[in-house]
Each structure stands twice: as structure tokens, then as C-alpha cells.
Amino acid sequence: MSKQQNHRSLAAIMFADMVGYTKLMQQDEAQAKLLRDRQRDIVDKCIAFHNGRVMQYYGDGTLSMFASAIKAVEAAREIQEKLQEDPKVPLRIGIHIGDVVYDDEGVFGDAVNIAARVQSLSVAGGVMISGKVFEEIKNHPGIIVKAFGEHELKNVFNLVSIFALANDGLEVPDHNYIKKITGTHQNSVAVLPFASFSSDLENEYFSDGITEEIINALVKLDGLQVPSRTSVFAYKNTNKDIREIGKELNVSTILEGSVRKFGDKIRVTAQLINTDDGFHVWSENFNGEMKDIFKVQDEIALKIAEKLEGNFEFDAGEKLYEASTESIVAYNHYLQGLFYWNKRTPESVGKAIICFEKALKKCGTYTNAYSALANCYSFLGTIGHLQGNEAFPEAEKLALKSLELNSQRGESYISLGYVDLFYNWNFNRAEANFRKAITLEPNNEEARIGLALYYRIIGNLDKMFHHTKIAKKIAPVSLPVLLHHGYSHWLLKRPEKALSFFNKILELDPLFRSAMEGKAMVYISNKDYENGLKYIKQYINLVGPKFKGATQLGYLAAAQGDRKTALEKIELIKQRERKNPELNLSLDYAVIYAALQEKEKVFMYLNKAVDEKMGAVLLIKTLYPFRGLHSDPRYTQILQRIGFIE
Numbered sequence: 001m002s003k004q005q006n007h008r009s010l011a012a013i014m015f016a017d018m019v020g021y022t023k024l025m026q027q028d029e030a031q032a033k034l035l036r037d038r039q040r041d042i043v044d045k046c047i048a049f050h051n052g053r054v055m056q057y058y059g060d061g062t063l064s065m066f067a068s069a070i071k072a073v074e075a076a077r078e079i080q081e082k083l084q085e086d087p088k089v090p091l092r093i094g095i096h097i098g099d100v101v102y103d104d105e106g107v108f109g110d111a112v113n114i115a116a117r118v119q120s121l122s123v124a125g126g127v128m129i130s131g132k133v134f135e136e137i138k139n140h141p142g143i144i145v146k147a148f149g150e151h152e153l154k155n156v157f158n159l160v161s162i163f164a165l166a167n168d169g170l171e172v173p174d175h176n177y178i179k180k181i182t183g184t185h186q187n188s189v190a191v192l193p194f195a196s197f198s199s200d201l202e203n204e205y206f207s208d209g210i211t212e213e214i215i216n217a218l219v220k221l222d223g224l225q226v227p228s229r230t231s232v233f234a235y236k237n238t239n240k241d242i243r244e245i246g247k248e249l250n251v252s253t254i255l256e257g258s259v260r261k262f263g264d265k266i267r268v269t270a271q272l273i274n275t276d277d278g279f280h281v282w283s284e285n286f287n288g289e290m291k292d293i294f295k296v297q298d299e300i301a302l303k304i305a306e307k308l309e310g311n312f313e314f315d316a317g318e319k320l321y322e323a324s325t326e327s328i329v330a331y332n333h334y335l336q337g338l339f340y341w342n343k344r345t346p347e348s349v350g351k352a353i354i355c356f357e358k359a360l361k362k363c364g365t366y367t368n369a370y371s372a373l374a375n376c377y378s379f380l381g382t383i384g385h386l387q388g389n390e391a392f393p394e395a396e397k398l399a400l401k402s403l404e405l406n407s408q409r410g411e412s413y414i415s416l417g418y419v420d421l422f423y424n425w426n427f428n429r430a431e432a433n434f435r436k437a438i439t440l441e442p443n444n445e446e447a448r449i450g451l452a453l454y455y456r457i458i459g460n461l462d463k464m465f466h467h468t469k470i471a472k473k474i475a476p477v478s479l480p481v482l483l484h485h486g487y488s489h490w491l492l493k494r495p496e497k498a499l500s501f502f503n504k505i506l507e508l509d510p511l512f513r514s515a516m517e518g519k520a521m522v523y524i525s526n527k528d529y530e531n532g533l534k535y536i537k538q539y540i541n542l543v544g545p546k547f548k549g550a551t552q553l554g555y556l557a558a559a560q561g562d563r564k565t566a567l568e569k570i571e572l573i574k575q576r577e578r579k580n581p582e583l584n585l586s587l588d589y590a591v592i593y594a595a596l597q598e599k600e601k602v603f604m605y606l607n608k609a610v611d612e613k614m615g616a617v618l619l620i621k622t623l624y625p626f627r628g629l630h631s632d633p634r635y636t637q638i639l640q641r642i643g644f645i646e
Contacts, residue, residue: 008100010098010100014063016091017061035087039060092123094121094129096111126171126172129145147162188251197260206335228474243275257270265290324368330362333369344514367405371412381422384585389612396419409440410440456622457621464491471484517535520539550573558595610641
């Protein structure tokens with residue numbers, strides 16, 4: 001797959017599509033196509049006349065971009081006026097203004113998602129606009145609007161002010177219509193991790209996988225709020241009351257169940273529960289064989305949708321679950337790989353690689369397995385557990401293959417985004433890939449974390465915080481999300497807030513090593529070395545072998561002026577390097593030498609990390625041990641080598 005040239009812009013985004021096009025196609029295909037062609041002809045001409053640009057066509061609709069909100073609104077008015085002439089075309093339009101990234105494939109970013117949601121509130125012959133557009137046009141003569149107040153829109157993480165153009169000839173919805181569509185969190189369901197009742201403990205991964213696939217199916221229902229995988233998996237093996245979980249996740253219903261696998265037979269039990277009173281809405285058993293697992297997952301998702309459909313604005317009468325492979329064996333290997341990948345330790349990620357590779361041997365077109373495998377190699381390359389020049393080219397090859405097979409999955413763009421960020425050091429392209437993922441899957445918190453890391457790396461901490469905050473709204477009890485949000489607070493010099501998030505992580509999982517490291521760093525940066533040592537030791541006790549933890553202990557010793565102990569820890573790092581030549585420990589040396597104020601050696605190892613494409617060196621601007629280097633000309637040279645300074 002070729003790599004696109006990316007551009008960034010503040011733009012007005014217009015979505016337009018025909019109301020009832022799918023139904024009309026079923027009733028009168030010729031008439032449907034005639035109206036679609038008429039719509040496209042008028043839209044093209046009006047947008048061009050008002051200096052806009054059609055960026056994408058999709059079936060019965062268009063996505064367009066304007067440099068001016070006024071021009072976008074004027075184009076929308078003219079389009080609707082012309083389409084009221086016979087044969088009338090029932091078009092609805094939505095406009096929002098914001099930052100976007102665009103290339104030859106289309107426009108991407110939060111502004112696109114918001115414009116799409118604003119359009120979904122419109123009616124045939126109507127034009128809806130966001131508050132940001134209204135601010136741009138409110139003093140423009142000849143434009144009349146009707147206000148609908150602030151609303152919470154699906155996959156938009158701040159309230160949005162909604163207005164309708166109310167000039168003569170334009171249709172304007174009433175308040176009840178808007179209220180019905182935006183609704184509340186009554187249109188929501190959380191899928192808790194299904195319990196595994198199989199005799200083989202290894203089948204735990206299988207029940208986890210079924211949970212994840214049902215979530216993926218339900219997310220497709222427009223109008224239904226579904227918390228992400230990482231949010232719900234924090235409740236695995238929990239004894240919390242359903243009503244309490246519902247309150248924490250802000251959902252009205254919860255699906256829980258169990259999976260029993262014996263040989264080639266499976267039984268899935270599922271029950272839908274109201275979180276207000278804990279009463280059962282529906283429960284059912286699904287029996288089948290392994291070869292039918294994809295069908296079973298679709299049946300469960302459809303049953304849930306049918307039960308909820310009466311209250312919400314979606315159609316449950318379609319196939320929700322689409323298997324990304326036809327091989328049950330490959331699917332099993334993939335699920336087992338996800339089980340290990342989600343533990344996010346170097347040891348478990350190594351096991352995940354083996355599982356994903358087995359999946360690809362059984363199915364060479366398994367998109368999900370390619371992107372997951374790419375993430376594994378990027379993870380190991382970034383933390384130095386594989387040499388960057390070995391890990392990242394493999395990750396890039398896998399990510400590009402994933403995109404080649406399916407360019408409509410957010411995970412494919414996320415995996416390529418991490419490669420562009422931590423290996424190619426092409427920051428513009430990395431940002432564009434994360435924004436593409438967000439456009440395709442707005443509730444994908446991993447894409448938000450990727451974008452937050454991008455902003456941390458380039459030094460824009462306010463925007464880092466903005467995206468970790470959104471990620472926390474999407475996945476309020478995800479351990480990785482809470483970790484990054486905690487670091488956002490720390491980097492913005494809010495240590496107490498950072499500690500509160502690290503503490504929350506350890507309440508959810510007392511063995512989560514990264515939160516211990518985070519707490520230690522907060523205490524050390526406040527020169528509370530006693531508490532810093534306490535959490536470093538907790539971390540080391542979990543890691544195990546004597547060589548591990550030498551970096552943290554060496555840095556702490558040097559920070560306190562204990563040169564002898566610091567040098568002893570450096571010797572331990574050397575022993576670890578000899579024993580494990582595949583590791584990249586350049587930053588480990590640099591961290592301790594920075595605390596010892598031996599700048600020659602610090603810059604020697606930092607340059608070595610750059611030479612070897614070690615991903616973590618990109619964090620140099622915000623790594624606490626290197627804060628005293630910023631005035632040194634050699635620090636500027638490192639930034640130039642990375643590409644921060646042209």
C-alpha cells in the first residue's frame with residue numbers, strides 16, 4: 001500500500017446524504033439511482049461554486065470540505081433550494097468546523113465525526129450546524145437559525161450545541177425529534193467478560209474472545225452506546241453489584257454470560273440485566289459446534305439488539321457480526337493471542353506473537369491477526385526488548401499488509417501509526433493514521449492513546465491531556481488509559497492527581513507494574529526518595545531476576561549522591577546486556593549517567609539509542625532524568641537527529 005501525503009487544516013466539514021435511499025433501492029432501483037445522480041450533480045456544482053471540495057463519495061452521500069464556514073452554509077442553502085425542484089431529492093445536511101487531516105483517501109479527525117453526528121439530527125430538506133459554525137455565521141445578514149441547545153452525541157466526548165438553518169424553504173425539525181434521537185444513556189449496554197466454565201483453564205481466552213466479538217458487533221449499531229473492551233474487562237472476576245457497575249460505566253443495561261466448551265461443542269449462556277433495579281430483561285442459551293461460533297456470536301448480538309430496538313434509533317434486522325476469517329483454528333489462535341497481548345508485559349507479548357503467527361499460518365488473509373502482530377513487534381521495539389532495526393521493519397510490513405487486506409478497520413491504522421511514530425519518526429504521518437483510526441472508530445481508546453503519545457513526543461502536553469481525558473471517557477476503568485492519563489497530570493505538574501490515578505490502577509490490579517513505576521517517578525521527582533524506593537522495590541519483586549530493576553535503583557542511588565551503588569547497578573546492566581544481546585539498554589545507561597551528571601556518557605548512549613532506532617528515545621522531551629540536559633547544544637543535536645528540529 002502506498003503512503004499518502006498528509007495535510008492539516010482548519011476546515012468546515014459538510015456531510016450530505018439521502019433519507020430513505022436504501023429502502024427506495026429495494027422498492028424502485030431505477031428511481032433511486034436517478035435521484036442519487038441528480039443529487040450528486042447539484043452537490044458537485046454548488047460546492048465547486050462556493051469554493052468547496054468534495055473529498056469523498058459514499059453510496060448516496062458526500063463529504064465535502066470548505067475553508068470558510070460561511071461558504072459551507074451558503075452552499076448547503078443553495079443545494080437544498082435546487083433539490084426542492086422536481087424530482088425532489090430528500091437530502092439532509094450537517095456542518096461542523098474544526099481541525100482535520102486530509103490526503104488522497106479522504107478527511108479524518110474529530111471534526112469529521114462531529115459533522116456526521118450533526119447531520120444525523122437533520123431531516124429531509126434541512127441543514128443542521130454545530131455551535132462552532134454558528135459562531136462563525138451569527139453576524140452574517142440573511143441567515144436565520146433556530147437553536148436546539150446542547151446535546152450529547154454518540155462517540156463525541158463533549159456536549160455539542162445544535163442549530164438548524166431556518167430560512168424559507170428549509171425544513172426544521174422540532175425539539176422532540178432532536179431529543180428522541182440524542183436520548184440519554186438509556187440506549188446503552190455494557191458486555192461484561194463472559195465466564196469460562198470449560199474444564200481446560202486455557203479456554204479462558206476463548207470466553208474473553210467471545211466477549212470482545214459481541215462488543216465489536218454491538219458497536220456497529222448507530223444510536224447504541226457500548227463501553228469498550230478495556231472498560232469492561234476491568235470487571236473480570238468481580239463480585240460487584242450489577243447496579244454499581246452500571247453506575248460506574250453509565251449504562252442502562254448489562255449483558256453477562258458464560259461459555260462452556262467441551263470438545264467441538266459449545267454452549268453460550270447470556271442474560272441482559274437492567275442496571276436500575278437488577279432485574280433480568282432477557283436470558284437465553286445458545287448451543288452449537290465450534291464450526292458455528294461465528295453464527296452464535298451474531299445470534300447473541302441480534303437478540304440483544306432486538307430487545308433494545310424498541311427504544312432506540314437503529315435497525316437490528318441485519319447481520320451484525322462479520323468474521324474476519326473462515327478458519328476456526330485460526331480464530332482460536334487469534335483469541336489466545338489477544339489473551340496474552342492484553343496483559344502487556346514483555347513475557348506475555350512474546351507468547352502472543354507465537355499465537356498470532358499460528359493464526360496467520362492457518363489463514364493468510366486474517367487482517368486482525370496482521371495488525372495485532374504488528375502491535376506486538378512495535379511494543380517490544382519501543383521498550384527495547386527487541387532491537388528497533390529488527391522489530392519495526394517487521395511491524396511495518398505486517399501493518400501495511402493489514403491495511404492492504406482491509407482499509408476500513410481502525411486497528412490497521414493504529415498499528416501503522418505506531419510504526420510511523422516510533423520507527424519512521426514521521427510524526428505528521430503518524431498523527432494522520434491515528435486520526436484515520438478515530439474517524440473509522442471514534443470509540444477506540446487505543447487510537448486516542450496513540451494520538452496522546454504523539455502529542456507527548458512533540459511536546460504539546462495540553463493536547464496530550466485532552467486525548468487521554470477523552471480516552472478515559474471512552475474507557476473509564478481501562479488500566480492503560482488510566483496510566484497515560486496519570487502521566488498527563490504528572491507532566492502538567494499535578495503530582496497529587498497523577499498519584500490518584502496510579503492508586504486507582506493498583507486498586508483495580510495490585511500487580512500492575514507500570515503504575516508502581518509511575519508512583520515511584522512522582523515521588524522521586526518530588527525528592528521523596530523513601531517512597532520512591534518503596535515502589536521501585538515493589539516493581540522489582542514482580543519482575544524477578546536480579547538484573548532487572550538495576551536501572552531504577554541505579555538512578556535513585558545517583559540522585560541521592562550514592563555514586564558507588566549507582567556504578568554497581570551499571571555493572572548489572574552490562575551483565576544483563578551480555579546475557580540478552582537482543583535487548584536495547586541504551587536508555588538504561590543514559591538514565592543513570594544523567595543522574596551522575598556524566599554528560600559525555602549520557603549523550604553517547606542517547607546517540608546510540610537514536611542510531612539503533614529505539615522507540616522510547618522519542619520521549620526525551622518529557623523523560624524526567626533528562627530535564628537537566630535541555631540547555632546543552634548536544635541535546636539540540638539529538639532533537640535534530642530525531643527530526644524535531646528541521
